[in-house]
Amino acid sequence: MLHHRHLAQSNICFRCLANVETTLHCLRDCPDAARIWDAIGFRNGEFYSQMNLDLWLNNNVKGSGAQLFVAALWWNWRARNIVCVGKENISLYKIVLEVHKLVDIIHSCFPGSIQTNDSMRWISWHPSRQEGYVLNVDGSCLGTSGRTGFGGLIRRSDGSWIIGFSGYLGLKDNTFAELMAIYHGLKIARDLGFSSILCYSDSQTVLDLILKGHSIYHCYAVVITNIQDMLKLNWDITLSHSLREGNFSADWLAKLGSANDTKIKIWESPPEALKSILLSDALKSILLSDALRVLHPRA
Numbered sequence: 001m002l003h004h005r006h007l008a009q010s011n012i013c014f015r016c017l018a019n020v021e022t023t024l025h026c027l028r029d030c031p032d033a034a035r036i037w038d039a040i041g042f043r044n045g046e047f048y049s050q051m052n053l054d055l056w057l058n059n060n061v062k063g064s065g066a067q068l069f070v071a072a073l074w075w076n077w078r079a080r081n082i083v084c085v086g087k088e089n090i091s092l093y094k095i096v097l098e099v100h101k102l103v104d105i106i107h108s109c110f111p112g113s114i115q116t117n118d119s120m121r122w123i124s125w126h127p128s129r130q131e132g133y134v135l136n137v138d139g140s141c142l143g144t145s146g147r148t149g150f151g152g153l154i155r156r157s158d159g160s161w162i163i164g165f166s167g168y169l170g171l172k173d174n175t176f177a178e179l180m181a182i183y184h185g186l187k188i189a190r191d192l193g194f195s196s197i198l199c200y201s202d203s204q205t206v207l208d209l210i211l212k213g214h215s216i217y218h219c220y221a222v223v224i225t226n227i228q229d230m231l232k233l234n235w236d237i238t239l240s241h242s243l244r245e246g247n248f249s250a251d252w253l254a255k256l257g258s259a260n261d262t263k264i265k266i267w268e269s270p271p272e273a274l275k276s277i278l279l280s281d282a283l284k285s286i287l288l289s290d291a292l293r294v295l296h297p298r299a
Helices: 023-029 031-039 045-049 053-060 066-084 092-109 174-191 204-211 221-231 248-259 272-295
Strands: 133-142 147-156 161-171 196-201 236-241 265-267
Touching: 023 031, 023 053, 023 066, 031 066, 031 092, 031 272, 066 092, 092 272, 133 174, 133 248, 147 174, 147 248, 161 174, 161 248, 174 196, 174 204, 174 221, 174 248, 204 221, 204 236, 221 236, 248 272
Parallel strands: 133 196, 196 236
Antiparallel strands: 133 147, 147 161, 161 265
């Protein structure tokens, strides 16, 4: 794009130095741009499948995510100009914060365009309101192949990483995968010596099996009983339900587990591809905390 305006000698992208800088590459497909989209939640394959710029724009400026898309589009362009023209660096953390600030401005300027009903909510992971530890777990079953896995991670209340895990279970079903995710997550937390932890799963069915009782003839009665026995130990454990959209990090690790043959792997540091999701979670928790302080200043 700089080349088209006779501001650069080459038409190769100034940021990635690997591809011709078309408008679509600049706004979406450059790795620097993709990291921004990924960090704010635009990470599905359909988002990147449309190769016509006009159709891509038209598809995403509609619906409940339109304001976030427009704000991210603007800041993607600004971030590119800061690097290419201003020759300065701007952190992904700051870009995502600025995107959410712009969304708030759009909402305040065009309130009539925003749906307002009691069912709307900002979906985020569940940071602890106090100093503490949060365990997110999930199970995964890969389509008709039946390959199942589990995964999870423990974070501090500010979203900072402590430890993660993933594993492969063989050809099982999703209920077993969800149960084993909780079992391994609690076992790892216990082995690390945590005395208080909040555990979140997006399977209400599995949580009910653990918390509301089950038949002694249930096919997974042994696993359920093992989890219940851990809950009775001398520590403070809370099992709660999370919406799937608030459990992306654990879901990513669970899918990693089901796609590999390793029985269990402990992640002392997060996998590189998971970092943008973790950043997004941490930023959401910061922004949510700020919003709560505004709404409830004495809380």
